[in-house]
Amino acid sequence: MDALSPKKQPIALYPGTFDPVTLGHLDIIRRGARIFDHLIIAVAENPGKSPLFSSEERASMIRHEISRLENPTKSRIEVIIYNSLLMDCVESQGASVILRGLRAVADFEYEYQMAGMNQQINNKIETVFLMADSVLQPVASRLVKEIAFYNGNITPFVPPYVVQKLQEAVTRKKSFQD
Structure with a gap:
């Protein structure tokens, strides 16, 4: 291949808990899909985090939001659920890039530490960081859930479909606690 030949973009995998998916996550997904030919959104089962939504519910919310994207973009995005070491998931999907979003120094x-550990496991897989949109930098799933639990306004942080699902889940959780 000479220097002028178009180079095929690698497959990227964007892992996360996405409990729930936020506008910040969706921004990284949209931007990642513009950079990579194929973007895999990998929803972690991670029972250690005690998620509000099941992995299938989280994947379903992401699929719903992806379906609303423009066709050339959404056709290059896939959503999977994984319950393994991230690097095993990346390798099994044929990806060579891990995509991560950064909001702040913390x-x-x-992420720097994780990228270093991942590189120790497999140095052929790169980690690419995208900075969060400045408007979305403070948005975090755990904060969105807390705001929702106390009946606060979450519409600036998650899409309408996720608002509905989050309100339903919070109502179920509150009724279970009573």
Whole structure:
């Protein structure tokens, strides 16, 4: 291949808990899909985090939001659920890039350490970081859930479909606690 030949973009995998998916996550998904030919959104089962939504519910919310994207973009995005070491998931999907979003310095410190560990496991897989949109930098799933639990306005942080699903889940959780 000569220097002028078009180079095929690698497959990227964007892992996360996405409990729930936020506008920040969706921004990274949209931007990642513009960069990579194929983007895999990998929803972690991670029972250690005690998610509000099941992995299938989280994947379903992401699929719903992806279906609303423009056709050339959404056709290059796939959503999977994984319950393994991230690097095993990346390799099994044929990806060579891990896509991560960064909101703040605290994210960078954690992600830098994770990228270093991942590189020790497989140095052929690169980690690419995208900075969060400045408007979305403070948005975090755990904060959105807390705001929703106390009946606060979450519409600036998650899409309408997720607002509905989150309100339903919070209502179920509150009724279970009573």
